[in-house]
């Protein structure tokens with residue numbers, strides 16, 4: 001029994017007894033006896049945590065964004081950050097002309113680094129410049145498991161999934177058709193639809209078809225878990241962070257959101273393990289999906305059905321909420337700019353005629369107008385304001401002698417860079433849907449101007465799959481449905497910013513009507 005086990009027993013006791021009609025006197029005495037020291041302990045740690053957050057930034061004389069040149073204190077800037085990260089980031093980037101600046105977050109300051117250092121950092125060893133470390137911090141990975149043992153799927157997605165996309169996409173196409181027919185039945189009249197929910201559902205089915213075939217994509221318990229795991233881990237992490245770090249090992253058993261996370265883990269084991277076991281018992285065990293590739297790529301203790309279940313949740317986390325935000329933003333943008341629909345449809349029609357009516361990998365790559373519109377929509381509506389989040393485990397000396405101390409959380413101000421006239425010409429604030437047609441950068445390009453997918457050896461390896469899947473879904477929607485905002489003069493729905501994340505408003509209803517094709 002460790003020193004933490006006693007309070008843990010205490011918390012479990014209180015929690016299980018909380019709803020009981022009879023609460024024995026002896027238990028009440030335990031509660032009263034332990035409550036005071038625990039409260040004092042908590043307050044002490046809360047003090048330590050907040051005083052740590054208000055510590056001076058590690059690099060001296062570096063501007064703290066959001067303070068608006070001294071008009072706002074750093075503590076006020078931290079509060080402002082919660083819903084205004086994009087604005088704060090742009091202020092810092094403009095004021096320092098793309099130099100070093102800090103973003104003040106309630107969990108401590110994050111150092112934004114200039115893009116001139118990207119090349120020397122992009123392949124730095126993880127022991128020094130750690131990718132999963134930033135996830136562990138952001139999603140309380142110690143308890144939710146996000147970022148823990150994340151080594152197999154990034155490599156397999158990068159090497160094997162990408163090499164086999166042409167083989168996988170026909171199944172995904174089949175799933176997209178099936179999903180639309182099931183989820184959006186034929187309506188001749190305009191029908192209100194929450195497209196954020198619709199696209200999340202379709203993406204989850206299509207991604208799970210890629211992961212484990214129809215057995216996963218048509219299993220509603222699993223698709224629900226693959227969607228909700230991300231939201232629940234995020235909620236659990238937010239709740240956990242309200243507790244001082246030392247009490248989190250106990251708090252994890254107290255908060256209902258962690259129960260949800262554990263429930264998703266149980267569903268993963270219940271669904272994925274028997275699937276893997278059945279496959280292993282087959283004589284001709286050949287399946288064209290990511291689970292098969294993961295199994296073949298796994299070594300040692302990773303080669304178990306249990307680890308496949310765990311990794312399937314990691315894939316769901318990486319692939320579903322991320323991808324579904326893109327078509328949602330895109331349709332909001334198209335509703336606000338309906339003049340783009342016709343040229344996009346012409347391009348899709350032409351490609352389908354050339355490809356015998358199929359969404360092939362080669363055909364999808366020729367949808368350059370759609371690709372450009374997706375990229376422009378993402379430039380204005382990124383998933384995250386910051387990418388290339390990394391935790392430094394040792395002091396880092398850069399080529400010009402600048403030393404960033406160990407323990408610093410660094411990142412690239414992707415959202416500010418996406419609006420820099422240096423990269424996007426004289427009018428970066430103008431939404432120009434076909435701005436990228438004929439240019440060298442596509443939706444999946446990663447470079448100093450395009451950081452939505454991160455950069456370097458940990459840049460999103462699933463982006464090629466995501467691009468193909470999203471293009472299919474959007475093209476199908478444009479071909480088969482008319483759509484518009486519920487009110488004629490409705491502006492493009494504002495996004496919801498929370499800390500580093502930027503979400504499409506999920507409550508917006510779009511009017512949708514089945515389109516009759518000639």
Ligand code: HEM
Nearest residue numbers: 154318319322323388389453454455458459460461462466
């Ligand atoms: C629009 C959809 C998506 C967006 C915006 C997105 C974005 C990102 C970003 C920003 C990173 C971190 C990169 C860095 O910090 O350098 C990342 C990593 C990753 N993404 Fe995605 N992602 C998307 C879809 C997907 C999909 C569909 C998959 C899987 C099929 C996937 C798999 C991964 C993996 C495995 C990593 C970690 C790569 C590594 O550690 O080497 N992502 N993604």
